Amino acid sequence: MPVSESEEILVFNDEKQSEIHQIADFYDMPVSESEEIQEFAEEVEEDIKEQTSISGNREKYSYTSSDATEDSERSERKARSDKSSGRKARSERYDKSSERKARSERYDKSSERKARSDKSSERKARSERYDKSSGRKARSERYDKSSERKARSERYDKSSERKARSERYDKSSGRKARSERYDKSSGLQDALDEERKAKAALEEALMKEKTSTARHKAEKDALAKALKYEQSENDSLCDIIKHISADLKQSQKEQQRGRAKLRNRITITTSEREEDKTAIEKLQRAQQASSSQHQREVSELLVLHTASVTAIRDRLTERQEDSLKKDRHIESLHSDVLKLQSDIVSKVSMVTSLQERVSKCASDLKAEQTKSSSVQRDYEAAVSLQKTEAEELVRLTRVNQHLACENKRLQREEQKLQSDRGACRKLEEAMKKEEARFSRASKKIQSQEKELTLALEKSLTAEKLLKSSLRREKKRFEEMVGKHAGPHSVVAQQLREASAYGMQTLRRENADIRAKLLVLQREHDGERSELRSLSAGREEMLSRTNDIISDNQFTITNLQCLVNELQATESKVKMRQAELEEALKQEKTRNSELQLTVDQISSGLEKERSRSEKHRVELQEALKKQITTLEEKCKLTWSLQKAQGKPRSETNHNFGDIGDFEFRLREQKDSLDESNKALHRLQQEYTDLGRRHCDINAEYRELLRTHTALQVRHERLSYAQGSPDFSLFHSNCAAH
Incomplete structure (x- = not known):
């Protein structure tokens, strides 16, 4: 039966084409596997050609002997069995090569993990070295600071020794001459005025330092707040990137599942193909038996139905020509399908390359995550440093407040000293007046003493003279008494009384003068004791003023040290800010590069999406054409059935062939539907991947926008460092 054989050949061709389509859809094969698949497809095409040649030979030699046909068919079956065994061996080789490749991929993954672990160990060693170098630098800086403090303390000790020497020299010079002390007190007042000016300047400097x-x-x-905001945003970015990586892993797993399903389908199709081969052999045997019976019946009915057979043959030839034309059209469509499949394979390779790019971008994102984590650690370290510096600033503010209280106390003491100095000046003026008065009184007392001594001497000389005169007078009186004993007794008594009265008056005057001298000496001693107490108080006041001056100088040196330390911390903070700005600039450049790569990938994906849509439309058109051809074939079969309705045996046999043909057509339709479904699934997976990629691009762009916004905020903050608002800080300082 030439018609049934041609139909079987067409069905077999369609099955082989569906198998070739499924094999071509398996796009993630290496080069060796693709070559083996191509060889398998070539072998299938050779089988198809052989079957077509066999069908042609059967059509040519349908009226020859059946023995020769059976021998040729047996030889062909043997050749087919040999080819199937070769195919099985090749499939086994393919399985072995796939296992080897899986092992090589596992080995590559393990080597990559080892390389990553080595890189992480190297990074840890580098971080430890960096920490050790930073610790050494901190130790050297501490040692330098301690040496500077020691030098300052030595200088301060030397200056204190010099001051003690100068104070001793001043005390000795003050003890030597009070006039020189007065001059030096005026010089000290000038020095105190200069110290007041210096203190005022220092207070202004302290106020400026407080403001700074x-x-x-x-x-x-503000920087801490910005850093906290950036840290929160970086955490959100890390979460988003983790979600994206999880989605990518899920998509890869889905692709692997799809590949496994396709492999299972291929195995199923190979098993079905073997079953079809066995069924074809059975059908060929049945055909041979039916052909022998048919030849006998035809030999019996040749006479009766020659005219009808000739007409049917003419119709069959016409329809065979039509079927050949349609077969050619189908072959052209098949070639178009193969071209489309090759385009699909090329596009699949492009998709794989794009997936590799996406994986590279994911690795770049991971690297950026590691870098951002390192930058985040640097930010955290900077924040901790800023917190410590803030604590130090609070402590320094407290110290400054304590120093301000001490300055106020010192100012009060200075005011007291000024009041004491005024009192000292008044006392000195009073002392000077008292000294002048005392000198005058002493001069008067000395002159009075001299006068009294002269008066005493005169009185003594007068007493002596009087005594001598009295003695003379007594002698003379006694002589006169002896001569004139009677009349001169009254005169002698009067003279005696007068001399006794004069002696008593002189004695009284001497006692009064001595009492006055004692009173003056007592007053002089009291004034001397007062002068000594005033001089001792003045010396104590001078020693207190010198101690206060030394304390003020010590506080000034401490404040200068604190100012220097604050300047050093400010320089360190500025250096840290510069480093952070450089890191942000580097991140900007990297993000711009990543954005360019993402834009390129998105543009390539959009182009490939448009191309895949075009090819999908073309495939749908080709499928529609195949469906129309199948419908035409069905119509032809129905027309053949109607034309062959006269002979019952032929009709029954043709009905069986037509049923088989319809069954095969249904199977072809089912296979086409399955292939269409597989194509739709692949297209849906491709569209889903494209959508996911678009979502990833959108999320990445949003991340870039947020990152740029953060950078703009950071730049604004960095530019706003020149004139910030410090009202809150002043209020906090006032609260402290």
Whole structure:
């Protein structure tokens, strides 16, 4: 039966084409596997050609002997069995090569993990070295600071020794001459005035330093807030990137599942093909038996139905020509399908390359994550440093407040000293007046003493003279008494009384003068004791003033040290800010490069999406054409059935062939539907991948926008460092 054989050949061709389509859809094969698949397809095409040649030979030699046909068919069956065994061996080789490749991929993955672990160990060693170098630098800086403090303390000790020497020299010079002390007290007043001016300048400097520290604290608070915001956003970015990586892993797993399903389908199709081969052999045997019976019946009915057979043959030839034309059209469509499949394979390779690019981008994103984590650690370290610096600033503010209280106390003491100095000046003036008065009184007392001594001497000389005169008078009186004993007794008594009265008056005057001298000496001793007490108080006041001056100088040196330390911390903070700005610039450049790569990948994916849509439309058109051809074939079969309705045996046999043909057509339709479904699934997976890629691109762009917004905020903050608002910091300082 030439018609049934041609139909079987067409069905077999369609099955082989569906198998070739499924094999071509398996796009993630290496080069060796693709070559083996191509060889398998070539062998299938050779089988198809052989079957077509066999069908042609059967059509040519349908009226020859059946023995020769059976021998040729047996030889062909043997050749087919040999080819099937070769195919099985090749499939086994293919399985072995796939196992080897899986092992090589596992080995590559393990080597990559080892390389990653080595890189992580190297990074840890580098971080440890960096930590050790930073610790050494901190130790050297501490040692330098301690040496500077020791030098300052030595200088301060030397200056204190010099001051003690100068104070001793001043005390000795003050003891030597009070006039020189007065001159030096005026010089000390000038020095105190200069010290007041210096203290005022230092207070102004302290106020400026307080304002600067307040500004720095506000800047640090603002930077800490910005860093916290950036840390939160970086955490959100890390979460989003983790979600994206999980989606990518899920998509890869789905692709692997699809590949496994396709492999299972291929195995199923190979098993079905073997079953079809066995069924074809059975059908060929049945055909041979039916052909022998048919030849006998035809030999019996040749006479009766020659005219009808000739007409049927003419119709069959016409329809065979039509079927050949349609077969050619189908072959052209098949070639178009193969071209489309090759285009699909090329596009699949492009998709794989794009997937590799996406994986590279994911690795770049992971690297950026590691870098962002390192930058985040640097930010955290900077924040911790800023917190410590803020604590130091709070401590320094407290110290400054304590120093301000001490300055106020010192100012009060200075005011007291000034009041004491005024009192000392008044006392000195009073002392000078008292000294002048005392000198005058002493001069008067000395002159009075001299006068009294002269008067005493005169009185003594007068007493002596009087005594001598009295003695003379007594002698003369006695002589006169002896001569004139009677009349001169009254005169002698009067003279005696007068001399006794004069002696009593002189004695009284001497006692009064001595009492006055004692009173003056007592007053002089009291004034001397007062002068000594005043001089001792003055010396104590001078020693107190010198001690206060030394304390003020010590506080000034401490404040200068604190100012130097604050300047050093400010320089360190500025260096840290510069490093952070450089890191942000590097991140900007990297993000711009990543954005360019993502834009390129998205543009390539959009182009490939448009091409895949075009090819999908073309495939749908080709499928529609195949469906129309199948419908035409069905119509032809129905027309053949109607034309062959006269002979019952032929009709029954043709009905069986037509049923088989319809069954095969249904199977072909089912296979086509399955292939269409597989294509639709692949297209849906491709569209889903494209959508996911678009979503990833959108999320990445949003991340880039947020990152740029953060960078703009950071730049604004960095530009706003020149004139920030420190009202909050001043209020906090006032609260402290």
